[in-house]
Amino acid sequence: MxxxxxxxxxxxxxxxxxxxxxxxxxxxxxxxxxxxxxxxxxxxxxxxxxxxxxxxxxxxxxxxxxxxxxxxxxxxxxxxxxxxxxxxxxxxxxxxxxxxxxxxxxxxxxxxxxxxxxxxxGDVDGPADAGELVFEDVAGQAYFGFRFERRLLSRQTAYQRLELLESATLGRTLRLDGRYMTSEAEEFFYHEALVHPAATAHPAPRSALIVGGGDGGALEELLKHRGIEQATLVDLDGEVIDVARRYLEKIHRGALDDPRATVLVENGVDFLARTSDRYDLILLDLTDPDTPAGPLYTPAFFRRCKHALAPGGALVLHMGSPFHQPEQVRELCGTLRGQFAHVRPYGVHIPLYGTYWGLAVASDALDPDAVPGETIHARLEARGVDDLEYYNARVHGALFALPNYYRRLTLD
CATH class of the missing domain: 3.60.90.10 (S-adenosylmethionine decarboxylase)
Incomplete structure (x- = not known):
């Protein structure tokens, strides 16, 4: 009523x-x-x-x-x-x-x-919108939510609370510890922005490491580049990978079982401490810094990532909302600058996260903002990367055109 x-x-x-x-x-x-x-x-x-x-x-x-x-x-x-x-x-x-x-x-x-x-x-004559309205907050200040018709899964893994919901608007949607991670309908905003700016700016990426990313969405985008010979995905929570394989094929599109992919259930810190491999790209597709992934946002871990990069390689990560989490973004930019010669913050609005989201490419050699649009376009064509919903050569440059308030955070 x-x-x-x-x-x-x-x-x-x-x-x-x-x-x-x-x-x-x-x-x-x-x-x-x-x-x-x-x-x-x-x-x-x-x-x-x-x-x-x-x-x-x-x-x-x-x-x-x-x-x-x-x-x-x-x-x-x-x-x-x-x-x-x-x-x-x-x-x-x-x-x-x-x-x-x-x-x-x-x-x-x-x-x-x-x-x-x-x-x-309620409504006077029954529900106008059926289903469950699920809210999330950004930095404890802004609240937003989506309505879901079905709750497919809700369980505690060894590391986090895992939920899988479904709606006509978003499709199947993954939440971890009460935070939206990815959804079938709009995953391309985040995954394309995470992967392609650095991957396309790199002249010839052949090997890559993804830390986190158990849903397989970043891996799927990465493998669109024909030159990628080996991609390793390391995620701490094997249940996320299992759920993705069973329920989220529209996001990973079989990438988790691609012959070029090696999928490991392991702590990313431990993996980087023992590996002798070198990677052209390292992508940190993690939950936020205030989650169990916190140790992977530290200077010590960034140093390990840098050590594991091949010459000319780059590290990519997301940093949170420049508007709602300015201190977090400022601190991460400063920490990255303490390790790398080039740090290029960029941003994209992600519908599932309810806000404009900050990311960064860090490298001692690669500056994605310095690569002309013509070169980006030519590389996408040469590599056969054409199944894209968001990213293109003109968007590449626009991603690095920062609003003034965000730019000031990155210069402090």
Missing amino acids: QGLHLTADLYHCACDAVLMTDADTLARLCRRHTLEAGLTLVDEKWHTFPEFQGQPGGVTGMLLLAESHLAVHTWPERNGVTLDVYVCNFQEDNSRKAEALMKALVEAFRPSDMQRQHLSR
Whole structure:
């Protein structure tokens, strides 16, 4: 049924302590503000928890309303409170009443910090949009989401939470630890941008290493270059590779089983520490720096990558959102400049990530921004790279034309 759902998580509340520990006092407050907001009380239930380790117990309570409910829980040892107000809007719009009740309760607890959520629920005559709406945040500030009709998988691997969802818009979509990784419909934005600027700028890449990239999308783009004789993919989580083989053929298109490809389940740090091979290209197709992939964004790991590059080779990685994660992008650019003579940041809007995304090519010899468009076009034709949705010779130059705010980050 159509309605409004409000939640608030209150921190460091400066209210009278009795409001946190006495059920009768809290109940009177909630009843008063509920009635003052114009909502209809039909029943209630309150419970005070016993003391624990010398700390007073909190209170849990609920008011049942003709319009729906109010739920409260207090944590006196933390001076914290959670509030939950839901009203249906069946015979009239009760949204203002719910907002008034929430406002009064927040003011009564006097928090110094809080998090609030405002969710419109349901439709009058059934769901207008069927399925599950799945949200993600960028740097804890911007939130975006997509609706999925089916949830194919949801399980914990040895390293991360793996989800596979499906929608008419995105097709099959992979999430790891609550973050969107790739989808069938728009994977080309990220994978083409990750692979082709450096691969095409390189005069003759023959060997390549991908660290991460278990979905196989970057590998598939890389193998479009006829000159690639050997491509090694090293991913820590074998379950990601297994799921990709079974469910994400439209992304890897069989590249995971291409005779030129070697697919290993291994820690990328350990692999680079032991390998004696040298690569024309190393692509870091990783989860973000604040995930278990964090050690692969460090100066020590970049040094190992540099050591594993053949003469004229290049390292490619994504850095996050220049707008939402400026300090992360600035720090990574600085770290790369401490290791390589040429660092060329670039960017592309990635629909699945909800924002403009930063990447970089780092090398002691290769500068992809210095390669003319005519040369890029000629190499794509000579190598038979024609099955592209995003990248072309004119886009190549545009990728490296940075907005001023991003450019300033890369120069610090």
